[in-house]
Amino acid sequence: MLAARTLAVLGGLLAALATQGAVQDDLAARRADVHSVSAELTEDAPRIPPVSTYGYGDDKVWAKVRWVAADGSTHTGTTRVEPGTAMGTRVTGWTDHSGRLVLEPASPSEAWLQTALFSAAATVGAGAVVLVGGQLVRGRLDRRRLAEWDAQWEQVGPRWRKRMLG
CATH class of the missing domain: 1.10.287 (Helix Hairpins)
Structure with a gap:
């Protein structure tokens, strides 16, 4: 033993x-x-974050954004932002090598x-x-x-x- x-x-x-x-x-x-991109909110972010089913989280909400990729093409998607952020606000998004939005590292x-x-x-x-x-x-x-x-x-x-x- x-x-x-x-x-x-x-x-x-x-x-x-x-x-x-x-x-x-x-x-x-x-x-x-991944790398950061500057994106613009295309809608007002929800004011109240959803209740976390796991009991923890960063209290951010999902909102639709638009950004311009390095090749000049415009893309849209959803990313996590602070609750209540107004439409038109610049936020930081994260994209992978294929240009898809991903979670922040x-x-x-x-x-x-x-x-x-x-x-x-x-x-x-x-x-x-x-x-x-x-x-x-x-x-x-x-x-x-x-x-x-x-x-x-x-x-x-x-x-x-x-x-x-x-």
Whole structure:
């Protein structure tokens, strides 16, 4: 069990490091794939944000915008803006490499939080897998040891009883 616990800690740390690298690489790729554009609201944004079903959010609302792409073409879409923003207001939108509106990339603090949460989950998951595996191996070894003791007792038991009774 000491080996399983040691492997659980080491495996958890390695999983956390690997996850940290993967999450940071993914977030960096997302940041590199999007760029900001100046867009104009084509309608008044709703004044009241919808109730979040998850209990958290940034209280922004969806509103229709229009922007001009780098090639000079005009596009429309929806993006998240502050509630009550008036039609004609300039806002920042984010587009991907194909010119579609996407969500704003994660801020440094959001990226740190995502990295920490995914790394913690990977640590717990990897550690749990190793510990459960160790418990399964231990259970199998215990069953085998008890079977060996039973076999030995069948050989020694009758002789021991004769001495005790005789």
